[in-house]
Amino acid sequence: MDKQNIFNNIRVVLCQTSHPGNIGSAARAMKTMGLQHLYLVNPLHFPDPQATSLATGAADLLENATVCSSLSEALTGCAFAIGMSARKRQISHELVNVREGAARAVQIAASQPIALVFGTEMSGLSNAELDCCQLLAMIPANPEYSSLNLAAAVQVMSYEIRMAITEGRLEVDTTATELATNEALEGFYAHLEDTLIKIGYLNPSAPKKLSERIRRIYSRAKLEKEEVNLLRGILTLSVTPKKHTKY
Amino acid sequence: MDKQNIFNNIRVVLCQTSHPGNIGSAARAMKTMGLQHLYLVNPLHFPDPQATSLATGAADLLENATVCSSLSEALTGCAFAIGMSARKRQISHELVNVREGAARAVQIAASQPIALVFGTEMSGLSNAELDCCQLLAMIPANPEYSSLNLAAAVQVMSYEIRMAITEGRLEVDTTATELATNEALEGFYAHLEDTLIKIGYLNPSAPKKLSERIRRIYSRAKLEKEEVNLLRGILTLSVTPKKHTKY
Numbered sequence: 001m002d003k004q005n006i007f008n009n010i011r012v013v014l015c016q017t018s019h020p021g022n023i024g025s026a027a028r029a030m031k032t033m034g035l036q037h038l039y040l041v042n043p044l045h046f047p048d049p050q051a052t053s054l055a056t057g058a059a060d061l062l063e064n065a066t067v068c069s070s071l072s073e074a075l076t077g078c079a080f081a082i083g084m085s086a087r088k089r090q091i092s093h094e095l096v097n098v099r100e101g102a103a104r105a106v107q108i109a110a111s112q113p114i115a116l117v118f119g120t121e122m123s124g125l126s127n128a129e130l131d132c133c134q135l136l137a138m139i140p141a142n143p144e145y146s147s148l149n150l151a152a153a154v155q156v157m158s159y160e161i162r163m164a165i166t167e168g169r170l171e172v173d174t175t176a177t178e179l180a181t182n183e184a185l186e187g188f189y190a191h192l193e194d195t196l197i198k199i200g201y202l203n204p205s206a207p208k209k210l211s212e213r214i215r216r217i218y219s220r221a222k223l224e225k226e227e228v229n230l231l232r233g234i235l236t237l238s239v240t241p242k243k244h245t246k247y
Numbered sequence: 248m249d250k251q252n253i254f255n256n257i258r259v260v261l262c263q264t265s266h267p268g269n270i271g272s273a274a275r276a277m278k279t280m281g282l283q284h285l286y287l288v289n290p291l292h293f294p295d296p297q298a299t300s301l302a303t304g305a306a307d308l309l310e311n312a313t314v315c316s317s318l319s320e321a322l323t324g325c326a327f328a329i330g331m332s333a334r335k336r337q338i339s340h341e342l343v344n345v346r347e348g349a350a351r352a353v354q355i356a357a358s359q360p361i362a363l364v365f366g367t368e369m370s371g372l373s374n375a376e377l378d379c380c381q382l383l384a385m386i387p388a389n390p391e392y393s394s395l396n397l398a399a400a401v402q403v404m405s406y407e408i409r410m411a412i413t414e415g416r417l418e419v420d421t422t423a424t425e426l427a428t429n430e431a432l433e434g435f436y437a438h439l440e441d442t443l444i445k446i447g448y449l450n451p452s453a454p455k456k457l458s459e460r461i462r463r464i465y466s467r468a469k470l471e472k473e474e475v476n477l478l479r480g481i482l483t484l485s486v487t488p489k490k491h492t493k494y
Contacts, residue, residue, distance in 0.1 A: 029399055034389040057392050094469070097415045140409055142281040143418040145304050148402070152276055155399040156406050162387055168344045171390040222341070 006165050009109040011037040012154060013074045013081075013117045015129055020045045022121060024054030024062065025151030031058035033158035034165075038065040039074040039115070071117065071132050079112035080105065083125050083133035084153060086146060093136040101137030102160035116157055121150050180228045188228045189215055195235045253412050256356040258284035259401060260321045260328075260364045262376055267292045269368060271301030271309065272398030278305035280405035281412075285312040286321040286362070318364065318379050326359035327352065330372050330380035331400060333393060340383040348384030349407035363404055368397050427475045435475045436462055442482045 012030055017023050023046060027038055038061050040046055046067065052059050068074040075081050082101050083093070096104070105114050117133055119125035130136065139148060139156050148156070180188070193211050196202040202210055223231075259277055264270050270293060274285055285308050287293055293314065299306050315321040322328050329348050330340070343351070352361050364380055366372035377383065386395060386403050395403070427435075440458050443449040449457055470478075 025396065025399075028394075028396065031392045032388050032395045032399075057394060095417065097410075097417055099410065099415055138417050139406065140413055140415055140417050141279050142409075145278045147275075147304060148279045149272065149275060149398075151396075152272075152279075152399060152402040155395070155402055159386065159403050159406075162389075163344075163346065166387055168346055168387055170342065170344055170385050170387055 003165055006106060006109045007034045007036070009111075009113045010035055010105065010161060011039055011074075011078070011113065011115050012158070013039040013041060013071065013115050014043070014150070014154075015041040015071055015118065015125065016120045017043045017046075017150065018121050019150075020048030020051040021054045022150045023048075024051035024058075025149075026118075026154040027051075027055040027058040027061040027065075029151050029155035030158050031061055033155075033162040035158050035161065036061055036064070038062070040065055040067045041071050041074050042069060043067065071129050075115055075117075075132060077113050078115045080108045080114040080135070081117055081133040082115070082135045082137050083117045083130050084119070084157060085130075085136045085138050086124050086141070086148065086153070093130060093133065095136045095138060098137045098139050098157050098160045099163075101135060102157065102164040104135065106161060106164040116161075118150060118154060178225045180223045180225045184225060184228045185218075185223065188218070188223075188232055191232055191235050192218075195239055198239050250412055253353060253356045254281045254283070256358075256360045257282055257352065257408060258286050258321075258325070258360065258362050259405070260286040260288060260318065260362050261290070261397070261401075262288040262318055262365065262372065263367045264290045264293075264397065265368050266397075267295030267298040268301045269397045270295075271298035271305075272396075273365075273401040274298075274302040274305040274308040274312075276398050276402035277405050278308055280402075280409040282405050282408065283308055283311070285309070287312055287314045288318050288321050289316060290314065318376050322362055322364075322379055324360050325362045327355045327361040327382070328380040329361070329363050329382045329384045330377045331363065331365045331404060332377075332383045332385050333371050333388070333395065333400070340377060340380065342383045342385060345384045345386050345404050345407045346410075348382060349404065349411040351382065353408060353411040363408075365397060365401060425472045427470045427472045431472060431475050432465075432470065435465070435470075435479055438479055438482050442486055445486045 012026070012035060014023060014026060017040065020043070023040065023043060030036065030038065046065075047062065051062055055062050066074070082105055085095065105116065108114050117125065117129065119129065125133075137157070139153060141148065192214065193202065196211070196214075197204045259273065259282060261270060261273060264287065267290070270287065270290060277283065277285065293312075294309065298309055302309050313321070329352055332342070352363065355361050364372065364376065366376060372380075384404070386400060388395065439461065440449065443458070443461075444451045
């Protein structure tokens with residue numbers, strides 16, 4: 001199955017959100033991670049200009065959001081719902097961290113719709129809402145201060161979903177740099193050793209140990225082709241400085 | 248080394264932050280993940296009531312924040328600095344995703360101070376600032392909309408740091424429930440099979456296959472001791488209903 005279809009099979013459900021700004025920030029968080037289906041169960045204020053303002057480039061998620069009058073309605077068609085929990089609970093749901101929760105969500109979302117369910121800013125999900133979920137997921141937090149902002153919690157869970165789907169791959173050009181070949185590196189090391197002997201830093205009768213340590217430094221740096229040329233230019237000038245330099 | 252010391256060895260550096268609210272939200276994000284050392288390089292407005300308001304329970308991080316006039320000053324004493332990048336860059340720093348970045352940061356922070364460096368809201372880190380860093384880390388994001396809020400980026404990176412230090416362990420009581428023993432489960436299954444035969448659902452001469460499928464359902468549910476008692480109560484009543492029940 002196409003990865004885009006997995007993203008499409010995942011909805012975020014916000015229950016009884018008090019602050020419209022949090023709805024906007026949550027939409028922005030979702031969209032940065034490739035999620036787009038937002039469900040709102042009885043939001044206190046929605047639509048609201050503050051939500052739109054904080055959504056910035058994710059206002060389309062707010063326009064397409066589904067407003068529901070119950071969690072059960074918001075879960076229509078879902079095969080699996082994960083309740084996000086911030087508190088210790090004396091309840092017999094299975095509890096996992098968000099990384100494990102995201103892994104399970106993505107596995108099911110490969111073939112069926114699933115939901116990530118978030119409670120209110122003040123008290124999270126009610127027990128009745130938790131009973132609509134098959135799994136509880138928790139963000140490991142500082143036990144002395146575990147109060148993540150709602151949108152921050154949506155950001156972390158959406159991030160884990162994206163990591164699970166894309167395996168953490170970065171969408172970047174890798175064409176930027178050309179690494180130096182082995183021959184270029186060996187040419188540089190020979191040039192370097194020769195130069196260090198000429199300036200009296202290495203003892204030509206026993207250059208080995210120090211030379212190896214210096215090679216190791218450059219080896220860790222994973223030199224590019226252009227950088228080898230640059231360094232050899234420095235080596236050349238260090239034994240035969242330019243005459244009449246003006247600077 | 249004590250895990251708390253690893254947290255103590257990690258500082259978050261925000262460069263030229265424009266909106267004081269973002270400084271407050273970033274402080275909250277850090278504290279929820281157990282980080283506490285905040286460095287601000289030339290913040291546009293600080294201290295500021297908006298920062299304090301959005302920090303909620305993390306106002307102590309703002310009070311103890313170190314304001315610096317250069318990134319170099321903010322990195323004093325650090326053995327390693329990770330630059331957070333949101334853009335593709337034609338620059339020859341090594342680039343990893345935040346999970347890998349956090350793993351490396353934590354490894355070094357076990358013995359020496361390290362820094363996580365964030366740029367401005369509009370344009371991220373300058374090239375000069377990146378040159379103070381040894382590694383670039385990026386949050387994998389939707390290529391069509393990759394604009395995370397600054398505090399959201401701090402939240403994700405701080406979360407990955409916490410996951411790397413604590414290995415994702417949740418700080419919760421596990422004393423809540425007592426799982427059913429094997430004997431209790433076998434007693435229940437025997438009771439169940441007997442009941443299903445009595446009500447005519449199972450054929451007593453060949454009960455095996457259907458019985459196995461039903462067992463599998465309850466096996467996946469990982470029944471608790473109390474739940475087994477509850478289910479056996481139902482079984483008992485299903486063959487000998489209470490007389491004269493009023494409801």
